[in-house]
Amino acid sequence: MTTTVADVSEEGTDSPYALSHLDALESEAVHIFREVAGEFERPVVLFSGGKDSIVMLHLALKAFAPAAVPFSLLHVDTGHNFPEVLEYRDRTVKKHGLRLHVASVQDYIDRGVLKERPDGTRNPLQTLPLTEKIQAERFDAVFGGGRRDEEKARAKERVFSLRDEFSQWDPRRQRPELWNLYNGRHAPGEHVRVFPLSNWTELDVWQYIAREGIELPEIYFAHEREVFQRAGMWLTAGGWGGPKGGESVEKRQVRYRTVGDMSCTGAVDSDATTLDAVIAEIAASRLTERGATRADDKMSEAAMEDRKREGYF
Amino acid sequence: MTSTAEPTVPLSVEQLSETTLLRFATAGSVDDGKSTLVGRLLHDSKSVLTDQLEAVEHASRNRGQDTPDLALLTDGLRAEREQGITIDVAYRYFATARRRFILADTPGHVQYTRNMVTGASTAELTVVLVDARNGVVEQTRRHAAIAALLRVPHVVLAVNKMDLIEYKESVFAAIAEEFTAYASELGVPEITAIPISALVGDNVVDPSANMDWYGGPTFLEHLETVPVSHDLTTCHARLPVQYVIRPQTAEHPDYRGYAGQIAAGAFRVGEAVTVLPSGRTSRISGIDLLGEPVDVAWTTQSVTVLLEDDVDISRGDLLVPTKDAPATTQDVEATVCHVADAPLTIGHRVLLKHGTRTVKAIVKDIPSRLTLDDLSLHPHPGHLVANDIGRVKIRTAEPLPVDSYADSRRTGSFILIDPSDGTTLTAGMVGESFASPEPVKAEADDDGWDF
Numbered sequence: 001m002t003t004t005v006a007d008v009s010e011e012g013t014d015s016p017y018a019l020s021h022l023d024a025l026e027s028e029a030v031h032i033f034r035e036v037a038g039e040f041e042r043p044v045v046l047f048s049g050g051k052d053s054i055v056m057l058h059l060a061l062k063a064f065a066p067a068a069v070p071f072s073l074l075h076v077d078t079g080h081n082f083p084e085v086l087e088y089r090d091r092t093v094k095k096h097g098l099r100l101h102v103a104s105v106q107d108y109i110d111r112g113v114l115k116e117r118p119d120g121t122r123n124p125l126q127t128l129p130l131t132e133k134i135q136a137e138r139f140d141a142v143f144g145g146g147r148r149d150e151e152k153a154r155a156k157e158r159v160f161s162l163r164d165e166f167s168q169w170d171p172r173r174q175r176p177e178l179w180n181l182y183n184g185r186h187a188p189g190e191h192v193r194v195f196p197l198s199n200w201t202e203l204d205v206w207q208y209i210a211r212e213g214i215e216l217p218e219i220y221f222a223h224e225r226e227v228f229q230r231a232g233m234w235l236t237a238g239g240w241g242g243p244k245g246g247e248s249v250e251k252r253q254v255r256y257r258t259v260g261d262m263s264c265t266g267a268v269d270s271d272a273t274t275l276d277a278v279i280a281e282i283a284a285s286r287l288t289e290r291g292a293t294r295a296d297d298k299m300s301e302a303a304m305e306d307r308k309r310e311g312y313f
Numbered sequence: 314m315t316s317t318a319e320p321t322v323p324l325s326v327e328q329l330s331e332t333t334l335l336r337f338a339t340a341g342s343v344d345d346g347k348s349t350l351v352g353r354l355l356h357d358s359k360s361v362l363t364d365q366l367e368a369v370e371h372a373s374r375n376r377g378q379d380t381p382d383l384a385l386l387t388d389g390l391r392a393e394r395e396q397g398i399t400i401d402v403a404y405r406y407f408a409t410a411r412r413r414f415i416l417a418d419t420p421g422h423v424q425y426t427r428n429m430v431t432g433a434s435t436a437e438l439t440v441v442l443v444d445a446r447n448g449v450v451e452q453t454r455r456h457a458a459i460a461a462l463l464r465v466p467h468v469v470l471a472v473n474k475m476d477l478i479e480y481k482e483s484v485f486a487a488i489a490e491e492f493t494a495y496a497s498e499l500g501v502p503e504i505t506a507i508p509i510s511a512l513v514g515d516n517v518v519d520p521s522a523n524m525d526w527y528g529g530p531t532f533l534e535h536l537e538t539v540p541v542s543h544d545l546t547t548c549h550a551r552l553p554v555q556y557v558i559r560p561q562t563a564e565h566p567d568y569r570g571y572a573g574q575i576a577a578g579a580f581r582v583g584e585a586v587t588v589l590p591s592g593r594t595s596r597i598s599g600i601d602l603l604g605e606p607v608d609v610a611w612t613t614q615s616v617t618v619l620l621e622d623d624v625d626i627s628r629g630d631l632l633v634p635t636k637d638a639p640a641t642t643q644d645v646e647a648t649v650c651h652v653a654d655a656p657l658t659i660g661h662r663v664l665l666k667h668g669t670r671t672v673k674a675i676v677k678d679i680p681s682r683l684t685l686d687d688l689s690l691h692p693h694p695g696h697l698v699a700n701d702i703g704r705v706k707i708r709t710a711e712p713l714p715v716d717s718y719a720d721s722r723r724t725g726s727f728i729l730i731d732p733s734d735g736t737t738l739t740a741g742m743v744g745e746s747f748a749s750p751e752p753v754k755a756e757a758d759d760d761g762w763d764f
Binding site: 017018019020021022023024025026027028030031034035037038062063064065066067068148149155156162174175176177178179180181183185186187198199201203204207211 | 331332333334401402403404405406408412413415427428430431434435541542545555556558559560561562564565568572573574579603604611612613614615628652664666669722723726727728730734735736737740
C-alpha cells in the first residue's frame with residue numbers, strides 16, 4: 001500500500017499533509033483496534049465471512065503486524081449460511097492461524113431453546129446464542145462491522161457501545177465520545193461492542209477492498225444462481241424454506257451486496273464480475289445496501305432500534 | 314420542493330478515486346430549520362437514495378403533509394419521532410466528486426450543550442444556523458462560544474429562511490456583521506457567512522437565483538473547498554503510545570515497535586525523541602506505516618515507531634521530539650464541559666484519561682462557571698451540573714505531559730471518568746478558555762462575505 005497524498009484542489013487549499021479519505025478511515029480504525037488491545041482483557045472479533053468483517057480482520061492484521069492479531073474470532077452461525085462463505089471463513093481462519101468460536105443457532109433449535117419462525121428467517125434468532133457465548137467466554141470487547149451509514153438507528157451508535165449482561169443497548173446510557181478519547185470502562189459481566197468501521201460507507205468499504213486487493217467470497221460477484229422471488233427480493237432456493245406455494249425458481253445472473261442468512265438476504269440482478277464493475281454499480285445505485293437486500297430491516301420502521309435494544313447489532 | 318423522481322446520476326471516475334475527508338458539525342435549534350438544511354444538503358447533493366426517500370414520502374403522507382418533509386431524513390430514534398425532537402448526536406455521511414463528508418448533527422436545544430461539545434470535538438468546521446427573521450439570538454451566541462471553546466478552525470454562519478424576508482441583502486449583512494464581530498472577539502479564526510433558504514434550496518447546493526447580490530460560494534461549495542489540514546511545521550509533534558508490538562517470532566526475534574496514532578505534528582527517522590513521563594531519550598530508527606517503511610509520518614497517521622535503544626516504554630507514554638518536549642505537571646487547570654447527569658463537585662475523586670494514559674485524580678477547585686449566553690463568570694459555583702461550562706483545577710496522582718488545548722486539540726484535551734461505574738463525567742480543555750481575538754477586518758473582500 002502506498003499512502004496517496006490527496007490531489008491539491010484547484011484553490012490549492014489542501015496541504016500535502018491532508019490524508020486521503022481512505023487513509024484517514026484506515027488510520028482511525030487501526031487506532032480503535034489498538035485502543036481495545038491496550039485496554040481490554042478478552043476481545044473478540046465477530047467474523048461472518050461477509051465483506052465488512054473481512055475488512056475488519058484485514059485492518060486488525062495491519063494494526064498489529066508483524067505480530068499476530070491478539071484477538072480470537074466469533075461467528076454466529078444461523079445454519080442457513082451460504083456454503084461459499086463458510087468455506088471462505090474456514091480458509092481465512094487457517095491462513096492467519098486464528099482461533100474461531102462458533103455460536104450455532106441450529107444447536108439452540110435442536111435443543112428446543114429457540115423455535116423456528118414460520119417465515120424461516122433466522123437473523124432475529126442470533127441474539128441469544130451470541131449473548132450466551134459472550135457470557136460463557138467472558139468476552140469484554142466484541143468488535144462488530146456495523147457502520148453508521150447503514151440505517152437510521154445506527155446513526156447514533158457510538159464507536160464504543162456499552163452493553164449490560166443481557167447485551168442490551170440503552171440509547172440513554174451511551175457515553176458521549178469526545179475527540180478520540182474512547183472510554184471502555186465497564187462493570188464485570190458487562191461488555192463493550194466496538195465498531196471500527198463506524199465512519200465508513202458502503203462505497204468506502206468497496207474502494208478499500210479494491211485498493212488493498214482483498215479477496216472476497218465469490219457470491220459478491222455476478223454469477224448464475226437458482227433464485228425465486230419473495231417480498232420483492234431474489235432469494236436463493238434451498239432447504240431452508242423456499243420456494244413455497246406459488247413461488248417459482250428461475251436461473252438469473254445475480255450478485256449479493258450484503259451477506260447474511262439465506263432466508264433474508266436478497267440478491268440483485270447484476271453483470272458485475274470484477275471489483276471495478278461492482279464499485280461502479282454501487283456508485284450508480286439509488287438504493288441503500290440494506291433497503292435493497294435485507295428483508296429484516298423492512299419489518300418495521302423501528303425494527304433495528306428494537307433489535308439493538310435486545311442485544312443484536 | 315424539487316421533484317423526487319430524478320434520473321440516476323452515476324458518479325464520475327473522480328468520485329471513485331481517493332479524495333479528502335471533512336468532519337463538520339451543525340448547531341441550531343429545531344425552529345431554525347437545521348433538520349431541513351441537513352435534509353436539503355443530502356437531497357440536493359444526490360446523497361439520498363431511492364428507498365430512503367420513499368420512506369420519507371410515506372411518513373410525510375401519514376402525517377398529512379403534501380410534500381416530503383426533508384427533516385424526516387435525519388430523525389432516528391422512535392423516542393425522538395414521538396417527541397418531535399432530536400436527543401443526541403447523529404452522524405451522517407455523504408460524498409461529492411471533490412470530498413467525503415462526516416457530519417456530526419447535534420441538536421441545538423439549550424439542554425444539549427454537551428452534545429454540541431461532543432460534535433465539535435472532532436469537527437474541523439461548525440455550522441451555526443440562524444433564522445433571518447430573528448438574527449443573532451442568545452442561542453447563536455452560545456453556539457459561537459462552543460465553537461470558540463472547542464477551537465474549531467472554521468465557522469460557517471448559515472443565515473436561513475432568507476425567503477421569508479424577501480431575500481433582503483441589508484438584513485443578511487447586518488446579521489453577518491453582528492455575528493462576525495462577536496465570534497472574532499472570542500478568537501474564532503475563520504468565519505464565513507452564507508445567506509440560504511433550506512426549504513427552497515437557495516445557496517445550499519445550487520446557487521440562488523433570488524440573491525444576485527451574493528457573490529460567494531454556496532454552502533456545499535464552501536464545504537468542498539475549506540482547507541482540511543494545517544501547516545505541520547508549527548505544530549509540536551506528539552505520539553501517545555497505544556500498544557507495544559513484540560512478535561517474538563523466529564522471523565522477528567528482536568522487533569519492538571511502539572504503536573500509536575500521531576496526535577500532532579510530524580516525526581522523522583533519525584530524530585532524537587524523549588519518552589514522557591520518564592524523560593528517557595533515544596533516536597527513531599524506523600517508522601512503519603501499516604506495513605510500509607517510511608522516512609516521515611504525520612498527524613493523524615497510525616504508525617509503529619522503532620527506536621535505536623531498548624528503552625522501557627509502555628502504553629500511556631508519550632513520544633515527543635527531544636527539542637520540543639512539554640513540561641509534565643500534576644496540577645491541571647482547564648475549561649471543562651460537564652456531560653454527566655450527576656454533578657461534579659470539589660473533592661470528587663475521578664479518573665483522568667489523557668491521550669492513552671488514565672490516572673487517578675481529584676477535583677481540587679472549581680473557580681468559576683461560565684454562562685455562555687453573555688460570557689459572564691460566576692465565581693465559586695461549588696459544583697458543575699450537566700451542560701455547565703466552567704474552570705476546574707485538578708490534581709493528578711502522576712505527572713502528565715499536557716499541552717495547552719490552544720496548541721493541540723488532541724494532547725490538550727482529556728476526559729474525567731467516574732471510577733465507580735465508568736461514566737464519562739467531563740470533557741476538559743487545558744489552558745485558557747478563549748483565544749485572543751483576531752482584529753476584525755474593516756473591509757470585506759469580494760470573496761463572499763468572508764468578513
